[in-house]
Each structure stands twice: as C-alpha cells, then as structure tokens.
Amino acid sequence: MPEALLEVRNLKKYFPIQSGLLNRTVGHVKAVDDLSFTIRKGETFGLVGESGSGKSTVGRSIVRLTEKTSGDVLFKGTDIYSLPKDELRQLRPALQLIFQDPYSSLNPRVRVGDAIGEALIDHQLADTSEIRSKVLEVLELCGLSDYHIDRLPHEFSGGQRQRIGIARALALNPELIIADEPVSALDVSIQAQIINLFRKLQETNGLSYLFISHDLSVVEHLCTRIGVMYLGSMVETGSREDLFLRPQHPYTKALLSAVPIPIPKLKRERIVLSGDIPSPANPPSGCKFHTRCPYATERCKEEVPALRTIGTDHLVACHLV
Amino acid sequence: MTIASSETAQGIKVNKNQSHVRSSLWRQSFRRLVRNKLAVTGFAVVVIMFLACFIGPFFSPYTDNKINMALMNHAPYAKHWLGTDTLGRDVLTRVLQAGRISLTVGLASMVLSVFIGTLLGIIAGYYRGVVDQLIMRLADLLLTIPSLPLLFIIGALLSEWKVPPDYRMYIVMLMLSIVSWPGLARMIRGQMLSLREREFMQATIVLGLSDRRKLFRHLLPNLVPLIIVIATLNIGGAILSESVLSFFGLGVMPPTPTWGNMIDAANNMIDFQERPWLWLPPGFSIFATVIAINIFGDGLRDVLDPKQKR
Numbered sequence: 356m357p358e359a360l361l362e363v364r365n366l367k368k369y370f371p372i373q374s375g376l377l378n379r380t381v382g383h384v385k386a387v388d389d390l391s392f393t394i395r396k397g398e399t400f401g402l403v404g405e406s407g408s409g410k411s412t413v414g415r416s417i418v419r420l421t422e423k424t425s426g427d428v429l430f431k432g433t434d435i436y437s438l439p440k441d442e443l444r445q446l447r448p449a450l451q452l453i454f455q456d457p458y459s460s461l462n463p464r465v466r467v468g469d470a471i472g473e474a475l476i477d478h479q480l481a482d483t484s485e486i487r488s489k490v491l492e493v494l495e496l497c498g499l500s501d502y503h504i505d506r507l508p509h510e511f512s513g514g515q516r517q518r519i520g521i522a523r524a525l526a527l528n529p530e531l532i533i534a535d536e537p538v539s540a541l542d543v544s545i546q547a548q549i550i551n552l553f554r555k556l557q558e559t560n561g562l563s564y565l566f567i568s569h570d571l572s573v574v575e576h577l578c579t580r581i582g583v584m585y586l587g588s589m590v591e592t593g594s595r596e597d598l599f600l601r602p603q604h605p606y607t608k609a610l611l612s613a614v615p616i617p618i619p620k621l622k623r624e625r626i627v628l629s630g631d632i633p634s635p636a637n638p639p640s641g642c643k644f645h646t647r648c649p650y651a652t653e654r655c656k657e658e659v660p661a662l663r664t665i666g667t668d669h670l671v672a673c674h675l676v
Numbered sequence: 677m678t679i680a681s682s683e684t685a686q687g688i689k690v691n692k693n694q695s696h697v698r699s700s701l702w703r704q705s706f707r708r709l710v711r712n713k714l715a716v717t718g719f720a721v722v723v724i725m726f727l728a729c730f731i732g733p734f735f736s737p738y739t740d741n742k743i744n745m746a747l748m749n750h751a752p753y754a755k756h757w758l759g760t761d762t763l764g765r766d767v768l769t770r771v772l773q774a775g776r777i778s779l780t781v782g783l784a785s786m787v788l789s790v791f792i793g794t795l796l797g798i799i800a801g802y803y804r805g806v807v808d809q810l811i812m813r814l815a816d817l818l819l820t821i822p823s824l825p826l827l828f829i830i831g832a833l834l835s836e837w838k839v840p841p842d843y844r845m846y847i848v849m850l851m852l853s854i855v856s857w858p859g860l861a862r863m864i865r866g867q868m869l870s871l872r873e874r875e876f877m878q879a880t881i882v883l884g885l886s887d888r889r890k891l892f893r894h895l896l897p898n899l900v901p902l903i904i905v906i907a908t909l910n911i912g913g914a915i916l917s918e919s920v921l922s923f924f925g926l927g928v929m930p931p932t933p934t935w936g937n938m939i940d941a942a943n944n945m946i947d948f949q950e951r952p953w954l955w956l957p958p959g960f961s962i963f964a965t966v967i968a969i970n971i972f973g974d975g976l977r978d979v980l981d982p983k984q985k986r
Contacts, residue, residue: 418882447884454875462876464701464897473893474883507701523883 366426388587401578451524457516468504514545593669715975721968729775782915789853793860801868815858831926901980912969
C-alpha cells in the first residue's frame with residue numbers, strides 16, 4: 356500500500372454563533388465534527404455529501420483558509436498547523452486548491468500569464484527567463500493556447516477560466532490538489548472536459564486529489580476511494596467498488612438511489628429521505644442521521660455510532676451494520 | 677522580478693492571432709466614459725476653468741492688486757469686461773487669479789487627504805487588529821466633530837495668532853485634508869476588507885504569494901478605481917469648503933483673492949442690489965466648477981466602480 360500523503364485526524368471546525376450587544380458566543384455551528392481520513396499517494400479521494408454537510412470546510416481547513424478548532428492535518432507527516440508562517444508558505448506549492456467558482460477565483464486585473472507565473476517567481480521555482488515557457492507549457496497541458504497568455508480573465512468562458520485556475524495550481528507542480536466542486540459551476544459538456552483533464556494529469560504527473568463534490572456520477576467516474584459525509588461527520592468510507600456496489604450505511608444507500616439512471620424502464624428501490632438536513636448548530640443526539648433514517652431504532656437516538664471496519668478499507672458508522 | 681509589461685509585451689511576437697488587440701480594463705473604462713456625454717461636458721468645463729485660471733491672467737492688461745481709485749465700482753464695459761470693484765481692481769482678472777488659489781487649494785488638499793486616507797485605510801484593512809482599531813477610532817473621533825465648526829475654530833485661532841496671510845493658504849489646505857481623510861480611510865478600509873474575502877485573494881494565500889505581491893499586484897490595482905472616484909469628488913468638496921471658509925474671513929485672507937473672499941467683499945446690501953458684477957462672477961465660478969467636477973466624478977464612478985451606484 357502506498358504511503359499516506361495527507362492524514363486528517365479528528366478534525367473539528369466549529370464556527371461560533373455570536374449574538375447580542377456584546378457579541379457573546381451563544382453556540383457553535385459544527386461544520387466539521389471529528390472527521391478522519393487518509394489520502395495515499397496517487398489516489399483520488401472523493402468527498403461527497405449534500406449541501407451543508409461540511410465538505411468545503413474540510414478542504415479549506417486543510418489549506419488553512421479557515422483555521423481548525425481541533426484535530427490534526429498531516430501533509431507528508433508534517434503538521435500543517437504547527438508550521439510557522441514562512442515554512443507554511445514554502446510548503447504551499449505542494450498543496451494546491453482549485454476553487455468552485457471560476458468567475459471569482461481569478462483577479463479581474465491580472466493577465467492570465469501573470470496569474471499563472473507569479474507564484475513561480477515568488478517560490479523561485481523558475482528563472483525570470485524560463486517563466487514564459489513554463490507558463491506556456493501548463494497552458495498547453497490544460498488545453499489553452501499560447502496567445503491566451505496576455506489576456507484578462509473576462510475574455511474567457513467559464514470552462515476556460517476553470518482551466519486557467521487548474522493551470523495556476525498545476526504550474527507549481529503540486530503533489531496534492533484539493534478540488535472544491537471544480538465542475539459544479541460548469542455545464543455538462545465542459546464538466547467532461549475538466550474531469551478528463553484531471554484524469555490525464557493524474558496519469559502524467561502522478562497527482563493525488565481530494566475531490567469534493569455532490570455529484571455522485573462524477574465521483575464514480577474519477578475517484579478511487581470515497582468518503583460520505585453527513586452533518587460534518589464521516590458516515591462511510593471505502594473503495595469505489597465497495598461504496599457503489601455494496602453500500603452499507605442507510606445514508607449512502609439513499610444518496611445512491613437518488614442518482615438518475617438513463618434507463619427509464621428499469622425500476623429500482625428508491626429511498627426517499629424526508630425533511631431537510633438538520634441544523635449543524637444543534638445536531639441530533641446519538642447517530643446524527645437518526646431523524647431521517649428509515650431504519651432508526653432507540654439505540655440510534657442515544658448512542659453515537661463509531662466508524663467500524665467491515666471489509667478491506669471499508670468503514671461504516673452505523674449500529675445496524 | 678515581475679513578469680510585468682516588458683515581459684508580456686514581448687509576448688505579442690509569439691501571438692498566433694496577431695490581430696487580437698490587447699484589451700485592458702482601463703481602455704474599456706475610458707471608452708465607456710467617453711460615451712457619457714454629461715461626464716465629458718463636466719470634464720471639459722473643469723479643463724476650461726483650469727486653463728482660464730492658470731493661463732488667462734497672463735493675457736490681462738491688469739494685475740489682481742492694482743488699485744485704481746478713479747474707476748471704483750464701475751459696471752462692465754469694453755475695458756473691464758466684468759467691471760471693477762470697490763478699489764477699482766479689474767474683476768475678471770481677480771476672478772481668474774482667485775480661481776488659481778481656489779483650484780490649487782482644492783487639488784492640494786485632495787491630494788493630501790487622499791494620501792493620508794488611502795494610506796491609513798490600507799494599513800487598517802490589511803493588518804486589522806489593534807492597528808485597525810486605533811486608526812478607525814481616531815477617524816470616528818474626527819467624524820463625530822462637525823467639520824465646519826471645527827474649521828471655524830481653527831480659522832479663528834489662526835487669526836488670533838496673527839498667522840501671516842501668505843502661510844494661511846497652506847494651513848487652509850492642511851485643515852481641509854484633516855477633516856476629510858476619515859471618510860476616505862473608512863471607504864478604503866471597507867474595500868480592503870471586502871477584497872480580502874474575495875476568492876481570488878484567498879487564492880493568493882493558497883498559492884503562497886509574498887505579502888508584497890498580494891498588496892501591490894492584487895489589492896492595490898483593485899483599489900485604484902475607487903481612489904480615483906473619491907479623489908475627483910473630493911476636489912469639489914474641498915473647493916466648496918475653502919470658499920465657505922474664505923467667505924467667513926477665516927480661510928485665505930485678502931488681498932489674496934479667492935472666490936469665497938471675493939463674494940464676502942461684496943457682502944452688503946448696496947453691492948448685492950446695485951453691483952451684481954462683484955459677486956456674480958466668483959459665485960458662478962464656484963457653482964460651475966463644483967457642479968462640473970461632481971458630474972465628472974459621477975460619470976467616473978459609473979464607469980470604474982459600478983457597485984457604488986446609488
């Protein structure tokens with residue numbers, strides 16, 4: 356088994372809820388609540404869950420765009436949160452983030468070539484004379500043309516911009532790319548282009564990904580291992596085959612049954628969850644899913660289920676499995 | 677160290693698509709501004725006013741302080757296009773000379789207050805924490821004091837201390853900047869705070885860019901449009917404040933003419949009723965200049981900073 360590239364251990368991120376005249380903290384939104392997972396070299400780890408389950412916060416906490424509340428984030432064995440500012444900056448190129456919205460993640464006043472090349476200069480990854488050729492190289496890799504280099508972001512379509520964002524991350528030759536719903540703002544034909552680009556880059560550059568998405572068909576296509584999140588906690592992790600063919604957690608089953616299939620005659624069991632995802636400021640007791648779970652028992656309301664190994668690398672947090 | 681213009685300029689040679697004109701946001705904004713007739717008119721009026729005031733007096737046969745007792749309070753005629761004042765001085769020459777002072781005071785105090793306001797706003801917005809609190813509480817303090825009474829008090833103190841009239845002009849500039857920087861610093865700080873939450877700024881963190889590059893290549897270029905708009909609108913305000921101060925005899929002192937103290941000199945019933953050539957020209961100059969600057973500033977704001985549009 357390849358070595359662990361990223362280890363997230365018991366990560367918690369609570370956002371304080373402040374109210375009143377003195378901004379007293381009256382509670383916490385538990386966006387990420389005791390989450391652990393490992394990404395190995397060369398692997399694509401998919402993080403799925405519905406809106407508000409804390410997927411993006413996980414990604415942002417790993418690169419310290421939001422500071423964790425507790426837990427550890429180890430990248431190649433180094434605790435990212437214990438690094439002083441300078442050393443963290445030196446480590447940055449290896450750990451890149453691709454943003455969800457290609458329209459707001461590019462500075463409207465910075466030309467494409469500069470946007471991609473400036474980090475190379477700041478990290479002394481290339482001489483001034485080489486930068487142009489390096490930038491052209493990644494542009495080409497991402498399916499953009501050399502004359503795009505002097506243009507401004509507003510001259511591009513959404514798909515092209517997302518590829519610029521990918522090129523910007525890629526220029527630094529990262530080892531792990533965290534992709535925060537990189538295709539959800541794009542239309543389907545462009546989604547396919549971007550996803551194929553991700554695959555190609557993995558083959559050529561040996562990249563690892565943390566792929567955050569709510570689109571299960573995309574995740575199935577791209578990811579080797581998948582984690583399912585519900586209200587800030589991991590409910591099931593396993594290989595793609597385990598999760599899509601042998602899902603164990605009722606929530607995973609419900610999610611999978613909601614994926615549309617292009618065969619209208621095929622009838623299948625549809626698990627419809629009633630109600631909304633509960634508020635992360637006041638999560639249900641016991642198993643957080645018990646309020647919407649069709650199989651919930653008394654035990655689920657009281658006892659928090661721990662993640663248990665039920666097969667090779669297949670973990671489930673449910674009392675009933 | 678940057679792949680700035682020189683580097684990218686070479687890139688044109690590599691272009692496959694030679695016909696592609698490099699567009700810049702500035703050029704686009706300029707094109708949109710030119711299409712705004714009102715703003716162009718405003719700009720034209722300001723330019724004409726500046727040219728007239730700074731070049732005009734050289735073509736005048738009179739000087740602003742040449743007294744001619746034989747020609748007191750004469751109505752406009754061929755030799756004196758706008759008549760003469762109580763001391764027989766040519767009103768047209770004096771209005772243009774006064775314009776020099778008023779426009780200079782307006783411009784200089786704008787430059788100073790924009791400099792102070794921008795610098796403090798950027799520092800407050802970038803470093804936040806204690807520095808931010810200190811700067812913004814100081815700004816709040818200044819904003820709680822109504823500016824006109826404050827200016828009156830300082831002006832009265834200056835008269836009390838018998839500050840030489842030559843220096844007063846510079847002190848007036850300083851006074852005007854001191855009362856107008858807090859509002860500016862607030863706006864710049866607000867813009868800084870909103871910019872740092874934008875995704876492209878978060879991207880600069882993840883990319884691990886140096887602080888210098890974050891500030892000079894990403895934050896400042898996005899502040900410049902706002903600064904230009906504020907600066908333009910600020911000139912009008914400063915000219916108006918200077919006129920008010922001089923009208924009350926607390927700004928620039930006679931015999932140095934300014935639009936404000938020229939109106940003040942005609943501030944009696946007889947002049948008001950019988951000799952409109954004494955107060956109409958400076959009054960109209962203030963009106964035209966300030967309106968023109970504001971119209972131009974509004975046009976600039978629509979083009980450069982559409983979100984601010986009310």
